Amino acid sequence: MHANTNPFNPGAGNPPFALVGRDDELAACTAAVERLSLGRGARGIVAYGLRGTGKTVLLGQFTSIAASHGWMALRVESDPSSSSPFIERLADRLSIQLRMLVKPSMSERAHAALGAFTSFRIAIGLDEVSFGVEIDPRYQRPYTGKVTLDLPDLLVTIAQAQVEHRAGIMVAVDEMQDLTREELNALLRAVQDANLENLPLLVCGAGLPSLPRILGTARSYAERMFDYRSLGPLDAAATRRALVEPVESLGEGWSPGALDILEPIAAGYPYFIQVFGKAAWDVAAYSPIDADDAVVAKSIGFDELDQGFFLARWDRATSAEQRYLTSMAEDGDGPSQARIVAERLGKTQESISAIRGRLIGKGIVFSPKRGQIAFTVPGMATFIRRVL
Numbered sequence: 001m002h003a004n005t006n007p008f009n010p011g012a013g014n015p016p017f018a019l020v021g022r023d024d025e026l027a028a029c030t031a032a033v034e035r036l037s038l039g040r041g042a043r044g045i046v047a048y049g050l051r052g053t054g055k056t057v058l059l060g061q062f063t064s065i066a067a068s069h070g071w072m073a074l075r076v077e078s079d080p081s082s083s084s085p086f087i088e089r090l091a092d093r094l095s096i097q098l099r100m101l102v103k104p105s106m107s108e109r110a111h112a113a114l115g116a117f118t119s120f121r122i123a124i125g126l127d128e129v130s131f132g133v134e135i136d137p138r139y140q141r142p143y144t145g146k147v148t149l150d151l152p153d154l155l156v157t158i159a160q161a162q163v164e165h166r167a168g169i170m171v172a173v174d175e176m177q178d179l180t181r182e183e184l185n186a187l188l189r190a191v192q193d194a195n196l197e198n199l200p201l202l203v204c205g206a207g208l209p210s211l212p213r214i215l216g217t218a219r220s221y222a223e224r225m226f227d228y229r230s231l232g233p234l235d236a237a238a239t240r241r242a243l244v245e246p247v248e249s250l251g252e253g254w255s256p257g258a259l260d261i262l263e264p265i266a267a268g269y270p271y272f273i274q275v276f277g278k279a280a281w282d283v284a285a286y287s288p289i290d291a292d293d294a295v296v297a298k299s300i301g302f303d304e305l306d307q308g309f310f311l312a313r314w315d316r317a318t319s320a321e322q323r324y325l326t327s328m329a330e331d332g333d334g335p336s337q338a339r340i341v342a343e344r345l346g347k348t349q350e351s352i353s354a355i356r357g358r359l360i361g362k363g364i365v366f367s368p369k370r371g372q373i374a375f376t377v378p379g380m381a382t383f384i385r386r387v388l
Contacts, residue, residue, distance in 0.1 A: 006280035007246035013056035017246035021238035029062045036200035044203040048211040049231035051377045052271035054318035066170040071095035073170045078178040095129045113161040115139025120154045152190035159199040168200025176205035188219045210366045233268025257291035276301040310383040331382040335374035
């Protein structure tokens with residue numbers, strides 16, 4: 001079968017041909033957008049889980065839903081390694097979205113939103129953006145450059161302008177656990193302020209399983225601000241659907257034996273499904289994809305995962321960090337007790353806490369709860385045992 005028609009699309013945030021198993025989350029987002037458009041209250045959705053569970057794809061779907069309802073919808077990734085801070089990237093995306101407000105005859109609220117945005121950019125040290133209209137000085141805001149004060153006021157002012165259009169603004173943050181404390185507090189305060197005025201501001205997020213705890217630590221009432229959704233692996237039926245539907249939509253098919261081989265090794269993880277599905281399509285000479293094709297696809301898929309998904313993380317670790325990861329791998333996918341990991345290495349927890357901190361900072365591990373440590377990617381322990 002031709003590679004150029006392959007319906008599987010593994011990648012970071014690449015939307016699959018068929019998004020299965022996430023109907024409840026999509027319905028919840030649609031309801032939240034529609035409720036806020038009608039002046040009703042709603043909570044943003046926070047999706048959390050291991051890497052490869054489709055969080056980034058889901059967040060992209062959330063912004064698409066909001067945009068389809070006429071909302072300003074922007075998705076921003078929190079990336080500590082980026083040379084551009086999160087707030088600057090958020091401002092750049094807002095500059096595009098705010099052009100929706102520019103009309104020959106603009107309301108007071110629209111002028112106020114543009115004036116607030118201009119003041120915000122100046123306050124955080126960015127160049128002004130021209131919207132093709134003159135901003136009356138009386139709409140400028142006395143911003144301080146303190147994000148926790150300025151950003152909430154800016155987002156609330158934009159939401160007020162969107163009320164006139166029975167629309168709103170969605171800010172969708174990927175890798176939300178990597179926000180600085182200041183950035184996180186600014187977003188949470190914006191949500192609180194908008195809720196108090198019943199304004200259409202929806203903040204959604206995606207991140208690792210530690211994200212709910214991080215939000216709760218930042219604000220004691222954060223557990224009531226969001227609709228938390230744990231994204232785990234798909235069940236067996238949904239996994240088969242994710243393999244079958246893209247192929248059948250192109251008039252091709254699978255043999256039952258092929259699915260029996262690939263369904264369990266994909267383990268329900270959307271990224272793994274895409275990797276093994278793509279390999280099987282590329283290997284098959286004709287339809288249906290059979291068991292022999294699946295056996296070859298299994299080998300190709302694991303090799304691709306080893307060389308990319310897993311190895312990229314392993315290679316980012318220093319020798320000392322790799323020894324720490326190897327000790328964790330004795331517990332499978334975990335979680336591991338940090339104390340026991342240290343004991344296996346003949347160290348105290350305190351003496352290797354810096355190693356643990358660096359691995360967390362690199363996004364290779366996370367802390368599910370105090371005293372525990374776990375891999376951020378499913379199957380990492382098996383990979384480590386396989387390559388050593």
